[in-house]
Amino acid sequence: MCRNRQEEALVIDYTYPSIPKRYISSFIDGVFIISMMFITGYLFQSSEGLSIKVRVGVVLFFFFVYEPLFTSLFCTLGQLITGIRVRSLEHQDKISIPRAYLRIGCKLLLGILSFFTIPFTKHRRAIHDLIVGSIVVNTMPINTENPGKISP
Secondary structure, three states, rough: OOHHHHHHHEEEOOOOOOOOHHHHHHHHHHHHHHHHHHHHHHHHHHHHHHHHHHHHHHHHHHHHHHHHHHHHOOOHHHHHHHOEEEEOOOOOOEEOHHHHOOOOOOOHHHHHHHHHHHOHHHHOOOOOHHHHEEHHHEEOOOOOOOOOOOOO
């Protein structure tokens, strides 16, 4: 695959987050999801029929929409606070929505087992990252052409 001169001139090396940083990001997202469920339950506790439907809707939204959608289009609250992002391994851009859904599905199915590969793989990738072709990077890449300058 040929690259043009502009692409060759800007070489970006990302640093990869530690396991504790990734756990903290997931923990923050979990606390956020649970908090939103409690807030929704509290707000709709007086209307019994609507309450269960809304709570189920919020749970489904956060489990099946929040992480995949925010990971592929923006970043989750946990990713924002810890300064990490999920990127495509090939192009280091945002992952697609289908990949984000597959990633969260694998992550939920494998649970903590998925994180055991992080210390032993190139780019500190978890099993769910290996399956979908993603990497988790810190938000401040290093510009190897000009080490004093941070790349966008």
